[in-house]
Amino acid sequence: MGESAILVLIISAVVFSAGGILAGKLLVKSKPSKVKSEAYECGVQTIGKSWVQFNVGYYLFALIFLIFDVELVFLYPWAVAAKQLGWVALIEVIIFLFILFLGFLYAHKKGALRWM
Amino acid sequence: MNTLITVSLLGIAAMLSEVFRFKKFIQTVFIAAVTGATGLAVLDWGTSYSYFRFMVLFDDYALAFSILFLVLTLIWLLLSQEYFCNENTRADYFALISFSLAGAIILSSFSDLSMFFIGIEILSVSAYVLAGSNRSDIRSAEAALKYFLPGAFSTGFLLFGMALIYGATGSFNLSNISLWIIANHSNLPVMVNAGVVFLITGLLFKIAAMPFHNWAPDVYDGSPTPVTAYMSTIIKAASFAAFYRLFVSCFSIMADWWTPLLVIAAAITMIGGNITAVYQNNLKRMLAYSSIAHSGYLLLAVAAINQLSKPAMLFYLAAYSVASLGMFTLVNRMGNEQQLDKLKGFAHDNPFYAALITLLTLSMAGIPPLAGFFGKYYVFLSSIRSDLIWPVIVAVIASLIGVYYYFRIVYNMYSKPAASAHVVSLSGFDKSAILITALLTLLLGIAPALIADII
Numbered sequence: 350m351g352e353s354a355i356l357v358l359i360i361s362a363v364v365f366s367a368g369g370i371l372a373g374k375l376l377v378k379s380k381p382s383k384v385k386s387e388a389y390e391c392g393v394q395t396i397g398k399s400w401v402q403f404n405v406g407y408y409l410f411a412l413i414f415l416i417f418d419v420e421l422v423f424l425y426p427w428a429v430a431a432k433q434l435g436w437v438a439l440i441e442v443i444i445f446l447f448i449l450f451l452g453f454l455y456a457h458k459k460g461a462l463r464w465m
Numbered sequence: 466m467n468t469l470i471t472v473s474l475l476g477i478a479a480m481l482s483e484v485f486r487f488k489k490f491i492q493t494v495f496i497a498a499v500t501g502a503t504g505l506a507v508l509d510w511g512t513s514y515s516y517f518r519f520m521v522l523f524d525d526y527a528l529a530f531s532i533l534f535l536v537l538t539l540i541w542l543l544l545s546q547e548y549f550c551n552e553n554t555r556a557d558y559f560a561l562i563s564f565s566l567a568g569a570i571i572l573s574s575f576s577d578l579s580m581f582f583i584g585i586e587i588l589s590v591s592a593y594v595l596a597g598s599n600r601s602d603i604r605s606a607e608a609a610l611k612y613f614l615p616g617a618f619s620t621g622f623l624l625f626g627m628a629l630i631y632g633a634t635g636s637f638n639l640s641n642i643s644l645w646i647i648a649n650h651s652n653l654p655v656m657v658n659a660g661v662v663f664l665i666t667g668l669l670f671k672i673a674a675m676p677f678h679n680w681a682p683d684v685y686d687g688s689p690t691p692v693t694a695y696m697s698t699i700i701k702a703a704s705f706a707a708f709y710r711l712f713v714s715c716f717s718i719m720a721d722w723w724t725p726l727l728v729i730a731a732a733i734t735m736i737g738g739n740i741t742a743v744y745q746n747n748l749k750r751m752l753a754y755s756s757i758a759h760s761g762y763l764l765l766a767v768a769a770i771n772q773l774s775k776p777a778m779l780f781y782l783a784a785y786s787v788a789s790l791g792m793f794t795l796v797n798r799m800g801n802e803q804q805l806d807k808l809k810g811f812a813h814d815n816p817f818y819a820a821l822i823t824l825l826t827l828s829m830a831g832i833p834p835l836a837g838f839f840g841k842y843y844v845f846l847s848s849i850r851s852d853l854i855w856p857v858i859v860a861v862i863a864s865l866i867g868v869y870y871y872f873r874i875v876y877n878m879y880s881k882p883a884a885s886a887h888v889v890s891l892s893g894f895d896k897s898a899i900l901i902t903a904l905l906t907l908l909l910g911i912a913p914a915l916i917a918d919i920i
Contacts, residue, residue, distance in 0.1 A: 352655045448477065455480045 409461045420449055466523050468531050469570045483518035483556040487658040493560050502916050503535040528576035530706040534569045537699050543898035544794040545691030558753040563590035568874040569703035574704050578627045578637040589616050596688040608687030615680040619670030626663030633657045639714045647718050650796050661723050671704045674760045675734040685753035694793035694851050697756040698786035720770050727768035728856045734761030735863035743870045749796050751797050761786050765856055767846045773847035776917040780843050784836035784915055791825040791902030798889045810882025811889055817876050828906045830871040836909035904906045
């Protein structure tokens with residue numbers, strides 16, 4: 350069972366992915382034109398280039414948001430089982446939050462939260 | 466354990482130095498903490514305790530490698546003084562270095578697959594950022610990207626391997642996995658074999674062994690030189706420590722099955738790395754290829770997997786890392802263009818340090834009685850004990866090729882300078898770094914038992 354199943358899986362994965370690309374190459378008629386290669390923006394005509402640089406602040410905000418989001422994800426399982434886990438777990442969670450708070454202080458000091 | 470906690474707290478302290486304005490003293494704090502952590506590791510010597518519900522196990526192997534990483538970091542600080550000059554980024558760099566050291570210590574002490582993964586991620590993520598830390602140089606950014614993409618890719622391989630191993634054995638714990646494999650040795654499910662292959666692939670990526678080495682030359686070349694020195698010594702040593710620890714504690718019973726894979730990778734790496742290094746005219750790139758070639762010799766020690774391979778690996782890594790830190794001190798002084806021609810006339814201006822660098826070069830080439838020779842001797846000995854005869858012959862041929870390009874460095878140092886050429890000059894810190902590494906190389910060469918007999 351085991352080995353042949355993996356073999357079948359590998360072969361079908363290769364055939365499926367390569368076959369799709371190959372079929373696309375064989376079946377599609379390629380007639381590129383300027384209009385076709387424009388970025389599709391809901392049918393509205395595009396203005397300027399699509400190669401725009403976004404303000405780095407967006408990324409910084411998103412990253413910091415992500416850290417605290419993940420922190421909350423860690424807190425949920427603890428909150429559900431808080432009564433059984435008792436004081437030790439509470440202290441551990443406080444240490445965890447404290448370390449993240451230090452990280453927040455660092456980010457603040459580095460000016461990651463200032464909009465430029 | 467105390468070592469790991471000290472180093473992790475040091476990373477947080479380095480970040481806080483930005484907030485509480487003790488950035489000026491962060492280097493002093495760093496040296497004190499790393500020295501202290503080394504001391505704590507020495508104090509724990511001979512004990513073997515498990516922490517965090519069998520997540521990490523600090524035995525002599527883990528402690529020996531932790532001490533190696535910390536001592537190498539202290540030497541490394543000498544050659545990277547200018548890297549920490551910028552007030553704005555100094556705290557960040559120290560924090561990243563501390564975190565990657567913590568990752569390295571975890572990699573030498575894990576006893577659970579999840580801890581192995583966390584260690585390798587802490588180590589790599591800091592290294593990705595450090596590779597791109599020279600923000601004004603586009604090649605540094607390129608190096609960071611080229612390091613990050615294959616790194617992330619290889620992490621995928623590692624995770625897939627771990628998932629398959631977990632699926633077969635039902636445990637992340639190394640000793641449980643080992644027990645399960647011993648119990649089911651006669652008919653192992655193919656999942657275990659597939660998992661081992663994925664783990665090997667991921668780890669070969671991390672240690673830059675052929676055929677998965679292609680990221681390494683560009684990354685080593687593009688990163689700031691101190692970071693390259695850090696990557697090719699401490700990070701490489703940590704990856705090897707993890708590789709051996711994982712395979713000796715989990716899969717040694719099925720060694721017959723995976724040894725050929727490693728031996729073939731080792732043979733290609735030794736020959737390929739050394740031959741490619743011959744054609745390099747850039748010293749930094751040459752050292753990158755030589756570091757790939759050294760991975761090959763070390764892989765032989767992992768493949769041999771007997772009592773001798775542990776001390777062989779530790780000794781080889783110590784000898785290689787010390788010598789390469791000395792070499793990178795020289796590269797660091799060569800500025801942005803590290804052509805070999807730039808070395809011409811170096812011996813005329815600094816006869817003493819040229820002699821010391823010649824010594825380091827000879828050690829890397831494996832000439833007795835220097836440390837590099839005994840590193841190779843131990844590795845070959847342990848391979849021969851495991852009946853790996855033809856790989857040792859390949860390794861000897863490869864190191865003969867190596868002698869050629871190492872002598873090109875010496876040749877260039879002792880040639881006459883081209884007219885109006887700018888000759889490389891050394892600062893006080895550089896001189897002490899070269900002196901210390903050369904002394905250590907000599908000491909380990911004269912008394913190899915100092916390191917080889919402790920584990």
